[in-house]
Amino acid sequence: MPFPGATGPSEELLWSSSPVCRQEMESKVSEGGLNVTLTIRLLMHGKEVGSIIGKKGETVKKMREESGARINISEGNCPERIVTITGPTDAIFKAFAMIAYKFEEDITNSMSNSTATSKPPVTLRLVVPASQCGSLIGKGGSKIKEIRESTGAQVQVAGDMLPNSTERAVTISGTPDAIIQCVKQICVVMLESPPKGATIPYRPKPASTPVIFAGGQAYTIQGQYAIPHPDQLTKLHQLAMQQTPFTPLGQTTPAFPGLDASPPASTHELTIPNDADV
Numbered sequence: 001m002p003f004p005g006a007t008g009p010s011e012e013l014l015w016s017s018s019p020v021c022r023q024e025m026e027s028k029v030s031e032g033g034l035n036v037t038l039t040i041r042l043l044m045h046g047k048e049v050g051s052i053i054g055k056k057g058e059t060v061k062k063m064r065e066e067s068g069a070r071i072n073i074s075e076g077n078c079p080e081r082i083v084t085i086t087g088p089t090d091a092i093f094k095a096f097a098m099i100a101y102k103f104e105e106d107i108t109n110s111m112s113n114s115t116a117t118s119k120p121p122v123t124l125r126l127v128v129p130a131s132q133c134g135s136l137i138g139k140g141g142s143k144i145k146e147i148r149e150s151t152g153a154q155v156q157v158a159g160d161m162l163p164n165s166t167e168r169a170v171t172i173s174g175t176p177d178a179i180i181q182c183v184k185q186i187c188v189v190m191l192e193s194p195p196k197g198a199t200i201p202y203r204p205k206p207a208s209t210p211v212i213f214a215g216g217q218a219y220t221i222q223g224q225y226a227i228p229h230p231d232q233l234t235k236l237h238q239l240a241m242q243q244t245p246f247t248p249l250g251q252t253t254p255a256f257p258g259l260d261a262s263p264p265a266s267t268h269e270l271t272i273p274n275d276a277d278v
Helices: 022-031 046-053 055-067 088-110 131-135 139-151 174-194 231-243
Strands: 035-043 070-073 080-088 122-127 154-157 168-174 212-215 218-221 225-228
Touching: 022 088, 035 046, 035 088, 035 174, 046 088, 046 139, 055 070, 055 174, 080 225, 122 131, 122 174, 131 139, 131 154, 131 168, 131 218, 131 225, 139 154, 139 168, 139 174, 154 212, 174 231
Parallel strands: none
Antiparallel strands: 035 080, 035 122, 070 080, 122 168, 154 168, 212 218, 218 225
């Protein structure tokens, strides 16, 4: 039975829908039979994103092909990145399962070289409009408690909004199976309670790269190495040094009025086509 108001798999809803019978919706979502397209955003660190992308983009390509979901990854010079998963409910859950099991595999591999005896849980962070977090928490915390008890996953809703946005992080921890069941229940809640007002999405900002000067040359630090910076900054630094008799101790930016050694921050999302290699 199609979802009320849906015209087919191409209709995209961001955590929203018309209210329908909860039991019927929960059943359809759990079975992956709800005829509606969802968009879910995940917040990941660079290392996690690298695991999802895989060597030459092979892992994310496999996830896209096997799940049928579109998986897009935001631009890469940020400590945090947004992974956007879009598709019908069954495709969303397959993609989530593949990500959760990949993270569990990473944890298992890291423990083989570790002295740790207890296995840490798999952890995923959803990015959810703050206006929907009340429904997810429930009156007196009843809804979030129900989700925790029925799935076995730990669910935490951040109290503060993510910077420059109207979204909050929802952290889910547990076994891959518990996480998948938890995401299904969260989808039901979000479909029942559309976001109120306009949502300002969270966009991670690029990390500012420190710049140092040595021997009249500008360098940026990348990992353990100093990489020569573009000539323009070096020339500006030399000009600044001509204007001032010395550089104050500990100063790493040119001593020149109004000059900022850091490149201007810019943010944009990189959309990776569903059938293209990363």
